[in-house]
Each structure stands twice: as structure tokens, then as C-alpha cells.
Amino acid sequence: QLQLQESGPGLLKPSETLSLTCSVSGGSMSYYWAWIRQPPGRGLEWIGSMYYSGSAYYNPSLKSRVTVSVDMSKSQFSLKLSSVAAADTAVYYCARQTSGYSSGWFDPWGQGTLVTVSS
């Protein structure tokens, strides 16, 4: 059974770069992989997705600050979000994306990791 686990710092200062890693176990990496976030008490926001072979696409609202990468050798994929602000405080989830673009959905999801941005 595929399992995903997020890891990374839980507290950042404004203007720093958020770096998270998602470790994948129990299945193939030959899929799309995605990052999604959820501010406390609020709804879900897609951040970006990447195919295992390297093509990536991002939420236009975050595109200038986001990079997603995949490391097949380590069965991991990563998220970098630069110049964070308090509005970036959220639970960050990694997920497998079942297919690309219009027919894609996310399953399964990691347990999520809370990232707080505060001075």
C-alpha cells in the first residue's frame, strides 16, 4: 500500500524559503506527484504537480515562488516556496496525482505537516 510522509521545518521567518520533502514507500514513483496546502480552519489549495520524468506545472498564483522536484533514486519529491509570509502558514500535504491535467485527482495523501511563518 502506497504511503507518503512529509518532512521539513515547522517554523519559518518571513522572507525565508520553505523546503519540504515527501517520502514515498510501498509503490512505484512513475506517477504525477503533487503538493496541496490548507491554512488552519480553511479550504484546500493546489500548489503544484510534477511528473516523475520531470515536467512540472504550478498554480499561477504561486508560480513565481514555487519549485517542485522529484528524486527517483530516493523515492522522494520536494517542494520549495520562496519568500514566505504569514499567509503561507498552512498544513502542507503531498499526494499522488492519478493522471495529468483535466482528469487528475489526488490519492493517497500524506498525513500533512504544519508550517508556521512567524517572526
Place this chain on the structure above:
Amino acid sequence: SYELTQPPSVSVSPGQTARITCSGDKLGDKYVCWYQQKPGQSPVVVMYQDTKRPSGIPERFSGSNSGNTATLTISGTQAIDEADYYCQAWDTSAYVFGTGTKLTVL
């Protein structure tokens, strides 16, 4: 940017049918999926490509999508179905989630 609108809350009595709607421009032309999120847990997909139910999801969950509205229907709602529900679709260049609906079973 594209928006998906859901009612903030839906209440239903145990055993009754709950219907959660998701509205967006020409939504019927897109694939919609639905996620269930219980407090403190990660979302779980309960419906994908409008009407397909993942393995392990009870048959009481069904979906439809036409015109500007997609609907998640839960027949014979049980207490364990109480959760937040989110719809999701793809538009042009981004995956968009709905605003979320809190389903209360009382």
C-alpha cells in the same frame, strides 16, 4: 480565476439522503472529484471522474455532474459520514478546490 462554490453546511438526519452541490461555470464539461476530510485527518477521495467510486468507498456514495453543478449524494447517511467535503476540478492551468461543505449528521 475559476471558482467552485459549495454550501458552507448541510445537515441531514441519520438514514436520510444528503446532497452536497458544487457550482462552477460550465462545470459539466469538466471532470469533478470529491474528497472527504474528517477533523485532524487528511482528505480521502470518495468520488472521481464525476461518478466513479474508489475501491473501499461505500455504495451509498454517488456522484453526478451536469450543466454548472456537480452533486455528491450520500444515501442512507450514517454518523461516520460527518465530515468536510470538497469538490475539485481542473480549469485551464490549475486544479481548483471548492469552498468546502461541512456535513452534519444529527
